[in-house]
Structure formats: C-alpha cells, structure tokens
Amino acid sequence: MSMVPRTDTQSPALHAADSHDMIRVHGARVNNLKDVSVEIPKRRLTVFTGVSGSGKSSLVFNTIAAESQRMVNETYSAFVQGFMPTPARPEVDVLDGLTTAIIVDQQRLGADPRSTVGTVTDANAMLRILFSRLGTPHIGSPAAFAFNVPSVRASGAITVERGNKKAVKATFNRTGGMCTRCEGRGVVSDIDLTQLYDDSKSLAEGAFTIPGWKSDSFWTVRVYAESGFLDPDKPIREYTKKEMQDFLHREPTKVKVQGVNLTYEGLIPKIHKSFLSKDREALQPHIREFVDRAVTFTTCPECAGTRLSEAARSSKIEGISIADACAMQISDLAAWVRGLDEPSVAPLLTALQQTLDSFTEIGLGYLSLDRPSGTLSGGEAQRVKMIRHLGSSLTDTTYVFDEPTIGLHPHDIQRMNNLLLRLRDKGNTVLVVEHKPETIAIADHVVDLGPGAGTAGGTVCFEGTVEGLRAGETITGRHLDDRASLKENVRTPAGTLEIRGAKEHNLRDVDVDIPLGVLVVVTGVAGSGKSSLVHGSLPQQPGACDKGVVSVDQSPIKGSRRSNPATYTGLLDPIRKAFAKANGVKPALFSANSEGACPECNGAGVIYTDLAMMAGVATTCEECEGKRYQAAVLEYRLGGRDISEVLAMSVTEAEEFFGAGEARTPAAHRVLGRLMDVGLGYLTLGQPLTTLSGGERQRLKLATHMGNKGGVYILDEPTAGLHLADVEQLLGLLDRLVDSGKSVIVVEHHQAVMAHADWIIDLGPGAGHDGGRIVFEGTPADLVAARSTLTGEHLAAYVGA
Numbered sequence: 106m107s108m109v110p111r112t113d114t115q116s117p118a119l120h121a122a123d124s125h126d127m128i129r130v131h132g133a134r135v136n137n138l139k140d141v142s143v144e145i146p147k148r149r150l151t152v153f154t155g156v157s158g159s160g161k162s163s164l165v166f167n168t169i170a171a172e173s174q175r176m177v178n179e180t181y182s183a184f185v186q187g188f189m190p191t192p193a194r195p196e197v198d199v200l201d202g203l204t205t206a207i208i209v210d211q212q213r214l215g216a217d218p219r220s221t222v223g224t225v226t227d228a229n230a231m232l233r234i235l236f237s238r239l240g241t242p243h244i245g246s247p248a249a250f251a252f253n254v255p256s257v258r259a260s261g262a263i264t265v266e267r268g269n270k271k272a273v274k275a276t277f278n279r280t281g282g283m284c285t286r287c288e289g290r291g292v293v294s295d296i297d298l299t300q301l302y303d304d305s306k307s308l309a310e311g312a313f314t315i316p317g318w319k320s321d322s323f324w325t326v327r328v329y330a331e332s333g334f335l336d337p338d339k340p341i342r343e344y345t346k347k348e349m350q351d352f353l354h355r356e357p358t359k360v361k362v363q364g365v366n367l368t369y370e371g372l373i374p375k376i377h378k379s380f381l382s383k384d385r386e387a388l389q390p391h392i393r394e395f396v397d398r399a400v401t402f403t404t405c406p407e408c409a410g411t412r413l414s415e416a417a418r419s420s421k422i423e424g425i426s427i428a429d430a431c432a433m434q435i436s437d438l439a440a441w442v443r444g445l446d447e448p449s450v451a452p453l454l455t456a457l458q459q460t461l462d463s464f465t466e467i468g469l470g471y472l473s474l475d476r477p478s479g480t481l482s483g484g485e486a487q488r489v490k491m492i493r494h495l496g497s498s499l500t501d502t503t504y505v506f507d508e509p510t511i512g513l514h515p516h517d518i519q520r521m522n523n524l525l526l527r528l529r530d531k532g533n534t535v536l537v538v539e540h541k542p543e544t545i546a547i548a549d550h551v552v553d554l555g556p557g558a559g560t561a562g563g564t565v566c567f568e569g570t571v572e573g574l575r576a577g578e579t580i581t582g583r584h585l586d587d588r589a590s591l592k593e594n595v596r597t598p599a600g601t602l603e604i605r606g607a608k609e610h611n612l613r614d615v616d617v618d619i620p621l622g623v624l625v626v627v628t629g630v631a632g633s634g635k636s637s638l639v640h641g642s643l644p645q646q647p648g649a650c651d652k653g654v655v656s657v658d659q660s661p662i663k664g665s666r667r668s669n670p671a672t673y674t675g676l677l678d679p680i681r682k683a684f685a686k687a688n689g690v691k692p693a694l695f696s697a698n699s700e701g702a703c704p705e706c707n708g709a710g711v712i713y714t715d716l717a718m719m720a721g722v723a724t725t726c727e728e729c730e731g732k733r734y735q736a737a738v739l740e741y742r743l744g745g746r747d748i749s750e751v752l753a754m755s756v757t758e759a760e761e762f763f764g765a766g767e768a769r770t771p772a773a774h775r776v777l778g779r780l781m782d783v784g785l786g787y788l789t790l791g792q793p794l795t796t797l798s799g800g801e802r803q804r805l806k807l808a809t810h811m812g813n814k815g816g817v818y819i820l821d822e823p824t825a826g827l828h829l830a831d832v833e834q835l836l837g838l839l840d841r842l843v844d845s846g847k848s849v850i851v852v853e854h855h856q857a858v859m860a861h862a863d864w865i866i867d868l869g870p871g872a873g874h875d876g877g878r879i880v881f882e883g884t885p886a887d888l889v890a891a892r893s894t895l896t897g898e899h900l901a902a903y904v905g906a
Contacts, residue, residue, distance in 0.1 A: 471873025484512025
C-alpha cells in the first residue's frame with residue numbers, strides 16, 4: 106500500500122475546531138442542584154464524587170447525558186421520534202460542547218423469562234448462524250436454533266390483488282428451536298388447584314381464593330359464573346367430568362355476559378397468562394406470595410432446561426450442540442470457538458471470538474450464555490452492557506458510567522480501571538460516578554459535589570486534580586485515605602448455622618459452619634459463589650427458618666413517581682391513622698392515591714401532557730398547588746400540621762415531630778428511627794422514589810427490613826453506592842444490630858467491612874468453575890497473617906500490614 110507524502114506543515118495557530126475542548130455546564134438546577142456550573146475537559150477521565158444524594162447523578166445522568174441523548178433524538182424524523190423515549194430538556198441555562206453520550210448505568214437488564222446473557226449481548230444470534238451453517242445434520246435457518254421462535258405450519262388460499270384477482274394455494278413452514286413443552290422457558294409449572302379455589306363452595310359463594318378475584322369482578326369471577334358452561338350454585342367438588350374440563354381447561358370461547366361480549370377461558374390457561382407469563386420478580390409482593398404458594402416450578406423434562414427443541418439439540422459441531430455451547434462457561438466457550446477453523450465462516454468466528462473474549466477481559470468469563478439476565482447483579486448487568494462498546498471504533502463520544510466497580514473484588518478493580526483508561530485513550534470523554542478511592546486515583550479531573558446530601562448538597566465543593574482533592578478540605582478529600590484498622594477483639598459466637606453439601610450453581614459440595622451472634626463477612630472474587638452460598642443455600646438448610654433469616658438482596662426497589670419513602674416503608678399507615686383519630690374521619694382521606702386525592706390531578710400533584718414525539722410537559726396542578734390533596738383534607742391537622750406539610754418534612758424533622766407532643770405516634774417514630782439509623786435523615790417523606798439514587802434505594806430497603814422480626818440478617822453488598830464517609834456509619838449500624846442480639850452475614854468486597862468483621866469466609870480461588878470452594882475461614886487478623894488468598898493479599902495491603 107502506497108501513501109502520498111504530506112506536503113502541508115502543521116500551522117502554529119490553533120485551529121478553530123480544536124478550541125472546543127470543554128463540556129460547559131452553567132446554571133444546572135435538576136433535582137437538588139443549586140445553579141451548578143462546571144467545565145469538564147474532553148478526551149479525559151473525569152470522576153464525580155460526593156456523599157450519596159449530593160447530586161452526582163443529577164449532574165452527570167439527568168443533565169449532561171440526558172441533554173446529549175435528547176439532542177441526538179431530535180436529529181431523527183418526527184415519525185421515528187414517536188417510537189423513542191422523549192426526555193424533557195434538563196433545567197439548565199447553558200450546556201455547550203456536548204458529544205454523543207453512551208450511558209452504561211446500573212439498571213437491571215430486562216427480567217423477561219426468555220432473556221439470557223446470550224440474547225442481550227447478541228452472542229446467541231452469532232452462535233445460531235454458526236450452527237445453521239456448520240451443524241450436522243443441517244436442520245434449517247438460524248431460527249431453527251432460537252428458543253424464542255416456535256415452529257409454524259400453515260396452508261390455505263391467499264388472494265393476490267394484482268390485475269385480475271385470483272386465489273392461489275399457499276403453504277408456509279417455519280422451523281423454530283423452541284421447546285414445545287416449556288415454550289422456551291426451560292421450566293414447567295405445576296399448579297396446586299387447592300390454592301386457586303375452595304371446592305366445597307360454589308362460584309356464587311365465592312369459591313375463588315386468587316388475589317384480586319372478588320365475587321363481583323365482571324372480568325374474572327362473573328364470566329365463569331354467568332358463562333352458561335357451569336352451574337354457579339353447585340359446589341365445585343360436585344361438577345361432572347365435562348363441567349370440570351370446561352372449568353379448568355376450556356379453550357378461549359366468546360360468551361355474552363349481561364349483553365357484553367367477553368372471552369371465557371379455562372382456569373389453568375388463564376392463570377398461566379395472568380401470573381406465570383410475567384417474571385416472578387416483577388410481580389407485586391402479595392401476588393408473588395400467591396404464585397410461590399400455588400405454583401411449583403421444575404426443570405422441563407423434555408428439553409432438560411435447555412429451552413430448545415430436540416431437533417435443535419441434535420445438530421452438532423465437533424460433537425457440541427448449541428445447548429452445550431450456551432451451557433459452557435464463557436471462557437471455555439471462547440477457547441472452543443478459537444479452535445474452529447472454517448474459512449467459509451471466518452468473519453463470523455472473528456466477531457464471535459471478540460465478543461466472548463470481551464466477557465473474559467471484563468471479568469465475566471465465569472458466566473454462561475444461558476444464564477437468565479434477570480439473575481445478574483447490578484454490577485454484572487453494567488459490565489454486560491459494556492461489552493458491546495469495548496471493540497467499538499467510535500471516538501470522540503462521551504461514555505457515562507455509574508459506579509462501574511460495584512460488585513467487584515479489589516483484585517478486579519484494576520482490570521476495570523484499565524478498561525476506563527482504554528476508552529479514554531481512544532479519544533473519548535469518560536465520565537464516571539464513583540466512590541472507590543482506587544478509581545478516583547486514576548482520574549485526570551475530579552468534580553466533588555456536596556457538602557451534604559439532599560437539600561444540604563447540590564453544590565460543587567471542588568474541581569481539579571486528585572492531588573488537589575486530597576489536599577482540600579472537602580468530605581471526600583478528608584476521607585480519601587481512610588483505612589479501617591483490623592478489629593483487636595472479636596466477638597465470641599453464640600452458636601452456628603450449618604450448611605452441608607451446598608451445590609447451588611458453581612458450589613462444589615461445600616460444608617461450612619456460619620457462626621451466629623457475630624458479624625460474618627463472606628467474600629471472594631466476583632463469580633466465586635458467595636451469593637450462591639448465602640442466598641441460594643443458606644435459606645434451604647434445616648433450621649434456617651427457625652432462626653428467622655431476613656435477606657436484603659440487590660433486587661431493585663419497584664416504585665412509580667407516586668411511591669415515596671413514606672409509602673414504601675409503611676410509614677404512611679400509622680400517620681394516616683393518627684390524622685384520622687385526631688380528626689374523627691376515615692384514614693383513606695389522607696392517602697393521595699385514594700379518597701383524599703385532588704380530583705384534578707388524581708393525587709399526582711402535577712398534570713402530565715403527552716406531546717407525542719416531543720417531550721411531555723408536567724405542570725403543577727392549579728387546583729391543589731402541587732399538594733396532591735383536596736382542599737377539604739388539608740383542613741384537618743395533627744400537631745398543627747396538615748398532611749401535605751408532614752410529607753414535606755425531612756426524616757429528621759418528622760422523627761422529632763412524631764416523637765413527642767400532640768403528634769406522638771410510636772409506630773411512625775420507630776420507622777423514622779430506622780431511616781435515621783441507615784443515614785437517610787435528609788430525605789423528605791414525600792420525595793418520589795424515582796428521584797432516589799441507587800445507594801439511597803438500597804439503604805431504604807435495609808431500613809424497611811430492619812423492622813422484620815428476624816434473628817439472622819443477610820446483607821448483599823450494603824456499601825454499594827455509599828461514600829467513604831458513610832461506610833463508617835454503616836459499620837456502626839452493623840455493630841448495633843449484632844449488639845442487639847442479631848446475627849449479621851454480609852456479602853461484601855469493601856476492605857473496611859472485612860477489617861471490621863468478627864469472622865471471614867473467603868470463597869474462590871477463582872470465578873466460575875475455578876471457584877466454588879472455601880479457601881479461608883477465620884478472623885480478619887488470621888487472613889492478613891496468612892496472605893494465602895487474593896482477598897488476604899488485598900486486605901493486608903489495605904490495612905498496611
């Protein structure tokens with residue numbers, strides 16, 4: 106290849122195009138930001154720090170990234186924009202120098218039952234093409250290997266409207282890879298009919314025991330009672346064989362009930378559609394409880410959980426079927442693909458190889474492609490999303506990360522840091538919201554927000570280099586070099602909880618005794634089997650139920666903009682009752698989702714106007730002035746305050762308000778005390794859950810579970826989203842729980858929590874099939890002295906031993 110020599114010389118003067126080297130933000134007022142102005146250098150790694158709730162996400166995600174995405178969306182036609190999300194323009198005076206933003210956040214991947222790691226990363230799509238070209242026997246197109254595609258056969262006449270219309274006979278066949286028994290889910294369900302109805306009663310007597318199926322419900326109960334197929338006054342146990350068949354299994358049939366056309370369907374298919382087609386985690390708690398009680402899920406006997414038809418499993422490459430490939434650990438699958446030498450599919454093999462190698466590079470080589478995406482932790486989901494960007498040729502884009510080190514062992518954090526630096530060195534702007542000092546240390550530029558959280562935050566406390574931050578007087582600067590010391594005296598256990606023969610996921614027949622009455626930390630590299638041991642095996646052990654195990658995992662809080670800390674924690678119930686008792690009226694009046702709601706905005710406080718492909722507009726309701734309640738409800742007072750004023754209080758104010766005087770409400774005071782314990786005193790009671798950060802949501806969940814009457818608390822990475830200064834407060838909370846007689850088991854990577862533990866259980870030595878064993882049990886001091894594991898080495902370096 107020849108290149109023409111360049112004859113031009115570099116002009117000493119700066120080109121006008123090179124002067125746009127900053128992202129400028131002036132007057133940002135999103136959420137709690139107070140007229141924030143910052144200048145962020147492009148093509149550099151900028152880390153945003155500050156206590157949880159200080160405004161980091163508001164600045165990075167809700168201002169810079171949101172405006173960038175909004176402006177990119179505006180380049181599409183109005184027709185295309187109609188199908189896209191329509192974020193409103195952030196409340197900011199000037200946003201200048203933006204580039205296209207790629208957001209890699211901690212939102213869980215879709216928990217659809219048919220969504221797997223392979224489907225969300227396109228690795229499955231490439232494998233399907235590979236098997237359709239090289240698999241023997243050849244069974245069809247890539248769709249024949251897809252567990253989401255059913256086989257379809259049709260025949261009949263079609264009329265072609267071209268010139269003279271004429272009917273043409275046609276047949277249609279499509280071979281899909283879906284297992285017909287489980288419909289591509291890998292599990293089948295058996296329904297316990299005794300949990301659906303009381304067979305000693307008739308339909309007219311209210312035989313159904315399904316949540317939400319009331320006897321006067323037009324769409325459910327009455328369609329059975331008035332369909333004409335069943336006798337509504339006959340007890341179900343007296344039904345004839347035909348009536349029972351119609352009741353339980355009848356195909357959808359049109360019926361007329363009181364002049365309205367409705368569809369009658371057998372009870373079992375209706376339950377499948379209503380409850381079992383949705384992901385279990387997405388159901389409301391009382392519905393989930395019903396499903397757990399009424400339905401047992403077992404591995405599909407026909408496909409052995411692979412989700413694929415027999416034909417799809419019969420086609421193989423070098424003795425490996427697509428089901429075998431998806432079940433392999435990804436690092437092993439990458440080695441298998443590397444060994445395939447077939448020039449006819451060389452470009453496909455190269456692309457697949459790059460994708461699989463990216464998994465290993467990012468520390469997820471221990472996953473398998475058939476792992477359901479809903480079972481990934483927040484940190485794993487974020488790293489899975491990163492995979493598609495690692496090999497990208499794009500430059501001069503802005504990558505936005507939300508705590509990319511969450512769920513990572515100290516050993517893996519260096520690998521993540523290298524990836525962030527690689528993205529920067531390709532000429533991209535990298536913005537990272539982070540608390541870990543190891544990642545803050547590699548920043549080119551640091552923006553520290555605070556000084557406090559909520560209304561006490563929202564200002565820029567520091568902008569500059571890491572050295573400048575360390576020398577500064579901000580909370581982050583002061584705590585950047587904090588190192589917890591090893592506990593000198595550890596507590597004595599009050600008993601043990603035995604785990605025997607744990608085989609969940611990658612665990613290798615693990616036997617371990619977990620001490621009770623002390624603070625136990627379970628640690629190990631990501632994918633070593635910690636969650637499998639604690640969440641998967643511990644609750645199933647004999648005696649676990651007797652000990653009252655309360656598990657606080659990383660599943661996200663579900664809540665709309667109508668949900669707030671008061672409704673989520675159950676705090677609003679005693680408050681409503683206190684208002685009702687003080688004023689001699691019904692408690693329902695004091696719910697903005699019930700009788701007391703403003704009729705104009707239905708208790709939302711704002712009125713949303715949908716403008717199709719443009720951003721919707723939210724305007725404060727003029728009737729209630731954003732207070733959400735009818736004017737008559739606001740006449741009722743408790744301790745001199747109306748219900749809207751109470752919901753506008755911070756947790757700290759409310760704790761004082763409900764602690765004494767006329768408004769004294771012990772039940773409310775207890776909940777508020779727990780919120781104070783987890784460091785959420787700055788939140789307002791009526792703040793929508795959608796405005797809370799990830800760390801705030803985790804602590805809100807912890808506060809809620811602290812009210813449970815459990816003897817053993819299992820916490821999954823409670824330091825996620827916590828500032829260095831807040832970790833100290835968390836350690837105090839864990840100590841208080843243990844000192845009050847509870848047993849606390851924490852799955853954690855943070856060295857400060859490890860150093861503070863009474864007992865450490867370390868799993869490993871590696872991830873996936875290289876892990877699943879206990880590599881150390883003992884006190885933190887013994888772990889540091891032995892230095893026999895990766896965790897021991899990093900903990901020793903952390904405490905300076």
